Amino acid sequence: MEKPKHHIFVCASFRANGEPQGVCHKKGSIQYLQYLQEGLSDRGMNDVVMSMTGCLKVCDCGPAMVVYPENYWYGKIESEEAIDEILDALNEGKPAEKYLIG
Ligand code: FES
16 A cells, blocks of 8 residues: 555544534635645645544634644645645645744
């Protein structure tokens, strides 16, 4: 099995009962998933996988996502431009400083 080089976890605010009710979901994190997937594809980043997660406990900074294994924590991802900047930076092997939190 080929393991991914990077794994992006996008907060979808899922609670234990499966209901997405948290801050990131309310601020539209789900609506960027398709754009994120297309962005990976457009850049030929086939070694990156993406998953939706439950609350990452950084709600004040939402919408939030984390990139592993780099441990880049991103917040305030509220536009397609933010996604582009984050993917471009990842593709270049560095963090998108502007959106880092923590
Ligand atoms: S709901 Fe996304 S960090 Fe809490």
